[in-house]
Amino acid sequence: MTTARGDQPQHDAGVDPLVCLREPTDPHCDVFLTGTVFLDIIFTGLDSAPVRGTESWARGMGSSPGGVANMATALARLGLRTSLAAAFGDDHYGEYCWDALEQGEGIDLSLSRTVPGWHSPVTVSMAYEGERTMVSHGHEAPPLDGALPAYPPHARAAVASLVPGRSEDWVAQAARGGAKVFADVGWDDTGRWDLAGLTDLEHCEAFLPNAAEAMRYTRTDCPRAAARALADKVRYAVVTLGSEGAYAVDGATGETAEVPAIQVAALDPTGAGDVFVAGFVTGTLADWPLADRLAFAGLTAALSVQEFGGSLSAPTWGEIAAWWQHVQGHARQDPEALRSRYAFLERLLPAPARPWPLRRAVPTIGFRAAAS
Secondary structure (H helix, E strand, C coil): CCECCCCCCCCCCCCCCCCCCCCCCCCCEEEEEECCEEEEEEEECCCCCCCCCCCCCCCEEEEEEEEHHHHHHHHHHCCCCEEEECEEECCHHHHHHHHHHHHHHCCECCCCEEECCCCCCEEEEEEECCEEEEEEECCCCCCCCCCCCCCCCCEEEEEEEEECCECCHHHHHHHHCCCEEEEEECCCCCCCCCHHHCHHHHHCCEECCEHHHHHHHHCCCCHHHHHHHHCCCCCEEEEECHHHCEEEEECCCCCEEEECCCCCCCCCCCCHHHHHHHHHHHHHHCCCCHHHHHHHHHHHHHHHCCCCCCCCCCCCHHHHHHHHHHHCCCCCCCHHHHHHHHHHHHHCCCCCCCCCCCCCCCCCCCCCCCCC
């Protein structure tokens, strides 16, 4: 048996990037996702990797929903009406993740379910030297006996994570329903790197691998050449280049765009790839020029690595506005280059309510209420 929770009002992100495009007949849902929600426990401030047989103390720690929740949160914070279909554990971790996503972020969980007797998957992430190491534990959720929808909801877009050799029926259904499908992919543990094995790629509007993945799948030795090869398969091929930024090709027009990365002091890269995809989805649905989509995706990802946690680190429009105000007067920045690259933000950003840098509340499962 499964149980559902009540509806929650839409999260107020402060900016609706699609406000000029919305029509009364549009679908209520902007983006649909499905996947596994983890409880993430993140340790930061480690000087090096843990050493066997010793105890390491971290200077920072937080907890937050992770897994597919990273992407869902990033989309919701950018003002997109986000629907998530997922199983939640019947434990305190699952209750915390549900409340954080539904009440804290305004994500529509009407297609999600709590599974009695199933505990939440957990990931421990340790951030050090600009990278992170993760250890996860969990069991596959039991069949939900039709509790999750047989067909995805009508939506402007959907985000899928492709797995070699596996096809998900809902991806093709979403595309047939008019949704633009954006896809990323994980590391191919089989070592085959067979592009034909990504069978759902034919239904996708955009594919966003990193440089190593793109080159292996296309048998090329240059990420830009890989992007051009992938553009034969999808409308938009976007390859992230790490510290060099990102490169994109529009397979329909042949247009290319390359945007350098913003140099920041990285605290924790967990979830940065999800935030990048969310930024690109936002710009695509808003019909921005390709270079603006790429720049916005890179900016949101850069802001995210300055905080720790996956879903916790996703920036809001208020944070983007505070960064934009701060960075234009920063002595180490080229104001003309910034204005040229990010001028499109001016018409979108709210007035910053607080100066940069903004600090978040303590990210943890919660304190006991103070006695009255």
